[in-house]
Amino acid sequence: SQKIEQNSEALNIQEGKTATLTCNYTNYSPAYLQWYRQDPGRGPVFLLLIRENEKEKRKERLKVTFDTTLKQSLFHITASQPADSATYLCARTGRRALTFGSGTRLQVQP
Amino acid sequence: DVKVTQSSRYLVKRTGEKVFLECVQDMDHENMFWYRQDPGLGLRLIYFSYDVKMKEKGDIPEGYSVSREKKERFSLILESASTNQTSMYLCASSLSPPGLAGGQETQYFGPGTRLLVL
Numbered sequence: 001s002q003k004i005e006q007n008s009e010a011l012n013i014q015e016g017k018t019a020t021l022t023c024n025y026t027n028y029s030p031a032y033l034q035w036y037r038q039d040p041g042r043g044p045v046f047l048l049l050i051r052e053n054e055k056e057k058r059k060e061r062l063k064v065t066f067d068t069t070l071k072q073s074l075f076h077i078t079a080s081q082p083a084d085s086a087t088y089l090c091a092r093t094g095r096r097a098l099t100f101g102s103g104t105r106l107q108v109q110p
Numbered sequence: 111d112v113k114v115t116q117s118s119r120y121l122v123k124r125t126g127e128k129v130f131l132e133c134v135q136d137m138d139h140e141n142m143f144w145y146r147q148d149p150g151l152g153l154r155l156i157y158f159s160y161d162v163k164m165k166e167k168g169d170i171p172e173g174y175s176v177s178r179e180k181k182e183r184f185s186l187i188l189e190s191a192s193t194n195q196t197s198m199y200l201c202a203s204s205l206s207p208p209g210l211a212g213g214q215e216t217q218y219f220g221p222g223t224r225l226l227v228l
Binding site: 008034043046096099103 | 114143145150151152153155158166168200202216217218219220221222224
C-alpha cells in the first residue's frame, strides 16, 4: 500500500525563523503531493500542490519541494509567525483518493 | 465562498445506537468523502462517492455505511455504534476524483464532528 509519513514530534521554533516540515512516501512517486493546514478542532485547509515534475512551488511565505529521488517533500514557512502554529498535513494522490500523513504540529514561539 | 457543513460539531451516543452524520456542500462538487481522524493515525478514509447513489469503500469501511441520494449531501451511518468509533469525523468534497483529474483537485473539508460513544 502507498504510505506517507510525517514526523509525529512537534516542531518548536522561534518567531522569524524558517520552519521546515518533512513528508516521506513509499513505493512509486505520486503524480502530486498536497499540503494542508489544520487548526485544533477544525477541518484541514488546502495550502499548496506540487506536481511530480516540479522541483519547487512557492506561495507567499510558503515553499514546497518535491524530490522523487529521496521520495520526499519539504514544506517551508519563512519568517514564521505565532499565527502559523498549527498541524500541517501532507497528502499524496492515489488511484482512487488522497492518502494523508498523520501531520506534524508546528509551534512558533513569540 | 466554498462551504462544507456538517450537521453536528459534537455528538454523544450510547453503544448500539444507530448514528447519522450528515454533510452538505454547496459547491456542486461531484465527489464527497468521509474520514475519521484519531491521534497518531491521521486521516483515514472510510467511504467516498463519485456521484449520486455511487459509493466506494475506503480503507476502513467496517461498521459504517453511507448514503448519497442528492449531489450535495453525503451521509455517514454507524449501524450500531461502538466505543472504538469514538473519533473526529471529517467530511470533504472535491470537484473531480484525484485519479481522473490528475490529482489536481483539492479537497474542501467541513469543520468536523467529534463523536463520543459511551
